[in-house]
Amino acid sequence: MKRLLVALLAACTFPSPAIDNPDCPDKDGDGYRDLACQPTQGDCNDDNKDVHPKQSAFFDKPDAKVGFDYDCSGQEDRDVYPPAPVDCPDLLKNPTATCGGSGFNPDPKCGSTSGFKCAKSQLSCTRQADDTLPAVKCH
């Protein structure tokens, strides 16, 4: 009975670890195999060569499959741009202040191009829509 058990165990083939499985494809040729075949450091979209672990570039358009998670970290990581703008000054409280500057509200969405600019309107300085700013990039 013991011999039979040993023979059965020897005959069983356990699946090999998926990591570095040479049978797994790298369809987009970016050097990373599909996440299903390579759970650690796998490619979360093997149809787009711009999407892979350790991606350092930032993008202003979402990927069809992973959105703005181009580096497969599981979250959207925003580029340092844009810096948070200073608030538009209150010219009634500080008449010598300069009304100007532009930027995004804190925590802008990836891909957003709609920021604001400080513009003088009669005696006040108010936020007005500014769609001329570059898009917020993420990965």
Ligand SMILES: [Ca+2]
């Ligand atoms: Ca790939």
Ligand SMILES: [Ca+2]
């Ligand atoms: Ca990410």
